[in-house]
Amino acid sequence: MADLSLARVADPEAAAAGRRFLAGRIAIYGILGVFALIYLAPLVVVVLNSFREQPEIARNGLINLPRSFTLEAWSSAWGSYCIGGTCEGMKRNFLNSLAMTIPATIISTLLGALNGYVLSKWRFRGSEALFTLMLLGVFMPGQIALMPWAFVLGKLGLTNSTYGLVLVHVIQGISFTTLFCRNYYVSIPDDLIKAARIDGAGFWRIFRKIVLPLSPPILIVTVIWQFTGIWNEYLFGVVFTSGREQPITAALVALTAGGTTARTYDVMSAAVLIGALPPLLVYFFGGKYFVRGLTQGAIK
Amino acid sequence: MSSLVIRSLRKNYGAHEVLKGVDLEAQEGEFIALVGPSGCGKSTLLSMIAGLETVTSGEIRIGGRLVNSVPPKDRDIAMVFQSYALYPTMTARENITFGMESRGVPKAERDAAVKRVAALLQIEALLGRKPGQLSGGQRQRVAMGRALVRDPKLFLFDEPLSNLDAKLRVEMRTEIKKLHHRVGKTTIYVTHDQVEAMTLASRIAVMHRGELQQFAEPHVTYNRPTNMFVAGFMGSPSMNFIPAQLTRADDRVAVTFPLADGGSAVLPLATDVAAERIGRAVVLGVRPEHLSRYDAEIHARKPGIATLSAPVEVVEPTGAETIAVLRFGALEVVGRFEPDSAPRMGERIRLGVDMTRACLFDPETQRLI
């Protein structure tokens, strides 16, 4: 060991290479650090402000170290803040979003799994063409469907209702979930299905006993993708619902748009966090699957 | 009684013909190997026997019953797949019993069957493990267990050894042979490996481009191949094909072909077949092991040996034997020699050709004369 380190000191080229390597490392961490600061700053600002008192924010500015602490903003944003005449905070909208997102996520994921199973393991003449048709739904801009949806929801009596949004999101979501599951199931060897058929298993038994037990990875990816996507959606929410029936994204815009009065950054910060929390939690706990969903959604 | 009969079986995918009318039958307890290069239709044929592919025309009978439209599970067959197709989320035991469960066999009966099969294959200790925790050879055994437990009329194997390494493949080959001997069930075995076919089968069906080329006992397929495709496919290194002319020499029918030094070789045939073709072109087929260093003493005792000499271009010792590439005119000819009498690189060797084992083919039809 001693010999080795002596040799290193004695070798000027090695020392220079060492210095270059160190400089490179510093540059790498430096650049990453700066970007990390930019990426984290908005989150930090919002979190801090949600615990500050509004007068102190007004005095010291939005971006500043907190010199007060209160939970007032959170309770106000949750339960009592006034948006457009009603003073119930975000609670109701938060629950609306849950009531919309959870069923829509479950239903669209289940349908996607079944469709993916059929389209990968029980192909029939024309099934590829049908798959392509379903795929087009991924690319449709929501704006194209606004008027037809408004009409259909009206006929079904689902205007201004969370059920209506569930329906819209399920049908829009089928394309994604089918795409995800089908591409995953394609990688399950066909021999497995053949073996099961020789073993006497039919369509449903093969799905239940063989395909479904292999599905958790893709189901988690799909659920995460659908959950964050539907929770964060705004266009359909603002168009098809109003007031107390709105999902949280629409309510947030209504809350922060309250133009004339002085901005209450404390409450708005808490409200923004309430709206961002569920997808953020999903992201922090399912990050690996979240990334997998992104890459799958993009590259296929 | 025939346990499998196939009559003029055809399969088309749209305009593409995969099987062009295949006839085949297996006697009770027979081991039939389906061999051929990839894309020859052998796996499609197996899938059709299993009921996993539809029949375009023709008929398949298992144990006398027409099964063209019978679903796989009711055909009384079992199948071992190339990829093993073990259900990855189930233990070895669950894999083996899945089929019985599907058919509603009571638990006591299932347990007894697993016990019997596990003992037979010596996999008792592995039953609680999942496929991911098993080695290649162990997976292979479990896959066979899943097939054996059904006690079917017909066993189907789809290249079951091709995913194993060379050593294990030889071991499992022996294992399968023993097993077949003990169980005695009719078996259809698809492989692209002619050695597997030779060692295992009671009869070999050689397929090429959707057609059955030859269906016969291994030694017949090897020694009297019906055409140049079968002759070239069976055996490694392959049979040498030497374009030649049929002539008469010393009152015998002989083949003649040009040599590297400008002269020509004249090899009398062992029998006077094909006398009516004298003067016409033929293809002489000689297997590498039927070439040897000429030894007057030994060869005097053996009839039907013709001689010629040829330069040696490459020598490849493998230990047990030595493969050498020899030059016959414009052709490269491969010979297989005992290491003791092996040629040396650059040598000009005097060869003995065992004409009693040589085959003659018609260059037009490629058929055996």
Added chain:
Amino acid sequence: MTIAMVDGEGVSFRQRAGRWWPVVVLAPSLLASFVYVVVFTLWTLYISLSNSGLLPSYGFVGLENYASLWANRRWNIAYNNLFFFSAFYILGSMAVGLLLAILIDQRVKGEALWRTIFLYPLAVSFIVTGTVWSWLYNPADGVQMLVRSLGWESFSFALASDRNTAIYAVIITGIWQSSGFAMALFLAGLRSVDPDLVKAAQIDGASAFRTYRKVILPTIAPIFLAVAVVQIQFAIKTFDLVAALTRGGPGVSTTFPAIYVYDLMFQRGQIGEGAAAAMMMLAALAVVLVPYSFFVVWRRRRESRHG
């Protein structure tokens, strides 16, 4: 694998029913997708050719709505904004994403943490992002106030309040939100490059920079295209980001087609013209996606031929 279609004798009712399960299972989703993709699009197309005002009506007026749409200055601004925004947004997030991916690929410590930091914006909605950034851009409360309070009294940072620069505020926020996405895809791509290729380049004496430029990046070229196509879709459909960040203002300086469609349909009661604007959005998407999907099919065929 194809379904073995069984026929003739010896086929029980159960088997016959079983054969139809795949179709039965698929049918509802197919019907829904068909209605959603085909019927809704044709329906909107029809509305765009009708004299619908506050309520849909079906008097056919030909291309009148399209003519009046393109005659409108605000629509033209919106359409131009879309191209301007798309170009800078896509290039910006690809550049930032690629830089971050390459840095993270240098075997840095705490890779998972860096990735988590750069990707989290993607989990939150455009609404949340837009709202928070609108505060930061606000001269009276945000970055400008911070810097001024630190002593630099003349500092000015009012991107979003100036009609000439507001579009850049949208672009920067968009890049912040989605460069993590580009990073994740690029990183996955970098990791998929055959390490032997990199070793071969090193033995050939290529510098790290040259290795990236000449060896690694060309092999992940398809990822650039995939990232671009996904982000163009974001750009064309994006309604939320602008709605929360600038609401199309100041004036009409950050109006986008998506915003304009909403305004026409639901604020101004010009459903026919709104539908025409929506059809133009679809056209913009098609211009990008149709050639791309042909390209993907072509590439897949070529690969399977050589495969």
